[in-house]
Amino acid sequence: MKGGKKMRFRPCIDLRNGKVVQIVGGTLTRKKGKAPVTNFESIKSSRDYAEIYKLDNLTGGHVIALGPGNQEAMIDAVSAYPGGLQAGGGITPDNALRFLDAGASHVIVTSYVFSAGKVDMERLKLLVKTVGKERLVLDLSCRKRGDDFWIVTDRWQTFTDVTVNPETLARLSGFCDEFLVHGVDVEGRMRGIQTELVELLGKHAPIPVTYAGGVSTMADIDTVERLGQGRVDFTIGSALDIFGGTLPYAAVIKKMENSAK
Template sequence: MATDPFTVVPAVDLRDGEVVQLVQGERGTDRRYGDPVDAANRWLDQGATTLHLVDLDGAFEGKRVNASAVKAIVETVPEDVDVQLGGGIRTVEDAIELLDLGIDRVILGTAAVEEPEIVAAISERRPESVVVSLDAKDGEVVVEGWTEGTGLDPATAAERYAELGAAGILFTNVDVEGKLEGVQTEPVERLVDAVSIPVIASGGVASIDDVLALRETGAAAVVVGSALYEGAFTLDDALAALE
């Protein structure tokens, strides 16, 4: 997967067919932002080179729910823009189907924790196609839509997934996710130091300074949701600041 230069990746989180943002992943904290294709096109118009899609219903329910919205986005995105998708992907067959649909990378969270070998199985068939999502709350990897602790240390887990063939690690700091109060760089630095594959940071971005701080950690990219949707800064301005 591309890692250079560092960039900002807009999030398109899907619930009930709409774009939403949640505070710390809690159901009932939804802020809704309308049609997914409209959102995707807005970010493309502002220079996005990668889109980060999450089927939140799928993450909570353990099966893909927003397939029609995902398909509509994939059909509208130019070939030179990467699309990565997570949420409800539980089997090798799920992953291959999505890759065949036109998704560039699948993001595995719960499935990778429960069955680590799924990462190797997909990677063998489609190299560089799997990103493992490590969502951390109080320094512990959490799964099932951030509702269940695992006892896993994020850096230790990341090392294992790198050995299994993961193309990258998506690290979400649930402690600051969606709060628009700023990032914590130390946990990201720890993951970057632990693995040689790209680390994509997520959670807490409230300003362009946060974006720049995450670049300094050595992360490959940052996923931004609430800050863009709430107008804390524009994608145009963030990308310009990185130049």
């Protein structure tokens, strides 16, 4: 991770009931009749967004299924951009190869590994055996409680007993290629980032890591770069104009092209 690592913009495609959406992360729940707060639902398909990202040569983005009914839309996206997108949401050893074979560069896993509030090492080892460390991303999405950031599962509603700290990052880095970390408390709210979390990741993540949550201005992007020491990549959802927001997608692309020069 040393020696000229450049922060990258990682695009996203979030899916609910087969549709491309942007939601307020903390409102996602399994409760019947209680829908999450939705900022945006697109008339464009997951494939349409994948083709946009392919045209702009953006790699390492993620397609996330927010609940059931999204597998075909996930397949459509990763097959439209082979090797360009990661697939997550309900991934297990039984279905992981389907998404990889369809074109996903990696699979992203949370709940299968963080089971019953703990890291299930046997499950993690089985995943590594099934897909390979180099094609596995661990989702360490977290919420703040007290002074710490605690990994959450079950649609971000259930706290585990695992915190995102230097020890956790070091231990789990031996089993995956990257981390994806949503700051769930600010996800979809477009009110700024969780600066402490970005700083923690910048200092202590030993492998590539993508931060998601609250990025809504060019200044936020600059803050991620500064606090993350150029080592933390970022994604933007609800704030982008392609998802109904006000931050121009084209301007973000231009900014990243200029910073790469």
